[in-house]
Amino acid sequence: MVEQGVAYINQVLWGEGQLLIYVLLFAGGWFTYQLRAIQLVDFKHMFGLVRHSASSDPNGISSFQALCTGLSARVGTGNLAGVAMAISLGGSGAVFWMWVIALLGMATGFAESVLGQLYKVKDSQKEFRGGPAYYIRAGLNKKWLAVLFSICLFLGYGASFSAMQANTMAEALNNTFAVPTYLSGLMIAIVAGVIVLGGLKRIARFAEVVVPWMGAAFVITAIIISVVNMAQLPGLIADIVLSAFGLTEASAGALGAAIKSGIQRGMYSNEAGAGSVPHAAAGAAPNPNHPVVQGYIQMLGVFVDTIVLCSCTAVIVLLAGIGASGEMAGISVTQQAMAIHFGEYGDDFIALAITLFAFTSVVANYAYAESNLHFFKLDNRLGRLSYTGIYLTMVVWGANASLQQVWNLADMSLGLMTLVNVYAIVLLTPTIKNLTQDYRNKKQAGNSLEFRHADVAIQGKTAEGVWE
Template structure:
């Protein structure tokens, strides 16, 4: 087992090396250029689409799809807003310094273009499966757009395997450890409850998952953001110094700083991508299920997910942590969720720590639900729709396993397969960028002519 873990550590180090980070950010930069900064010019319009009812046909009936724009966005956010927003940001700040927060912002800005491109292709190339449900995502636009079935199968296989780690067992372990630390509840008790709650929701498929996500994600995100804003307002004198520190450390290349900017870039980009999943190929699987009148409309909604996840939620964590560093209220020697919890608690005694604890629990649970849908669609692509019930049983079992087992090997393997998913997806985005541009022009033309609202 130790040898297998070492193998995945080595492979993961290669997969998540500088080449991958350049490919991830570079794809976003390319799409930003060819789309003429669409994430800036249309962000306001995109946010309105995310929270409006999905458009109807002229006869009042729904367009093809399984769930609303909002449901698709919440399903995607349920999988992205998770431990990365709490533990991941803290890890980035510890390893890369306050400047890592700045590079998370840069990653998110270009990641919005990437997430948009994924959304366009997901809806354009989606299909209806034998159960009458929408199926889409990288495996379908790789196969139907590029005629590369082998690469589509690779993506789906990587996605299936990754879902059991990053989606179920790792998240379940985070919930169990958090509850044990805060409430002294045995992990197996948490495991039983979490397993039952997960099984009840996922048996209903995407509609059930979207309903649960549409309740959990907004409630918990708003509570977490309000808690963070409360801390910022209570210590508003530290806000500007914190922002100055974030920006100055991001560009501090002096030898005296020990290569601070290099570490900030490395960990800021890596944790930013881990948090918002732009370019990973997971979110477009949810986008493909949306009821929409044009691929671009849902792609714009998908794009807002990166904005909400990183520019809003991750920024709250990052700014509070840097304010804690400046005021000596961030405990030295700690990292991950523990650092965020203690910093929130020190700067907002009483509710601060509880906000992080409950945020971690609910964010992780919603991630379990969202990733089940991703993994299910990937498994169905590889093994056929008849495999879905077996996949769900295995997935639920790994939720229970994650709460009671040591996960060092699972962490290493999940991180590796999560990165492997991105490679075929990014290749497809680069090869199909002209399709993304063409669909964008078509949408704008139809809006100008009044054909689309």
């Protein structure tokens, strides 16, 4: 009964009507227009801000830690298993549509992260917390909608997403090292529990150390494969672009599948518009102290996740000669591709990479849902322990569930979150535009970039003691 309900909702969101695809394309186009192509015009400035992103204050994590925490959640099975799944269902053309949704999603990610920063609050431990539920309540005064988002968030990031990451880790370890899935699930839950019980700051420190090295190692691997197969690269890129529009013989009948699977898996990977990353953005104390700064930093996260890391997986899979099969296939495809490039060592490398990629996501997913405990006044010892118990139970369950069950639940949760969040941030567009213009005016005039309430007209009100 539950599976039938999940399947029906996914059919509405992702099926024949493809509601979410249109919603995400609209959101990306809307904010690209409203913010004057900020992801292109301020591309260089976005990177420049990273140089000053390591400093913070006692109430929050640094902008760089927030970026790494966001990437911890983004960089996971979507980058390795998700890309392979998109190619197996939609062919090489799906990669092009992943790029499109990422480019548009950079503007959406900027918008939602700016709001996460602006409407953040201080929790019972005097640390910053925030996210869509907070800016929906404070900016739009729609508490019922904020509650709906929070429920979807707990269902998604508090339960199904971590289960899905655990499923992929367990499959990879079982395929390569014959580790029983139940044992993998227990070990993942134990190690994750040690980290997440330390709160957001411990999670952020973990992400800050692990994510940059993890990403760099994967990019270097893809570069080595590309150099070895340099002669094939021009043809590969041409095939991706032509297949995206059904202009090759192999892709002529799979145009719809390429668009759908590329956007769906690309959106799942970079999470732009889903309302997840604003939780990490809200936890930061940016330098300079302006909400727009964190918008730029998190916009960079979308670029790194999809344009860089997902492209690396696509290159690895496609240069191995693996294309569309018409069937859902996950991490085993990426493992097969690496085995073709590097023999048995490639299979081992991907098993270890997916374990690390997915584990960082499991940890960051906890932080996202945990940040909403304050919203329900559950940010106390009993509330945190209860939530942690449910979260770790789902990790163990996910390691032993079927691939189809876990991905279906994750798709439904992500879809419902996205609908609520996109509706909210579109309504809050005037505030986003005013904040962005305030930052641009101060930057152009050479003035201090610090945010001052009196300079900007915003919707609703911000929390006391945060921006004064």
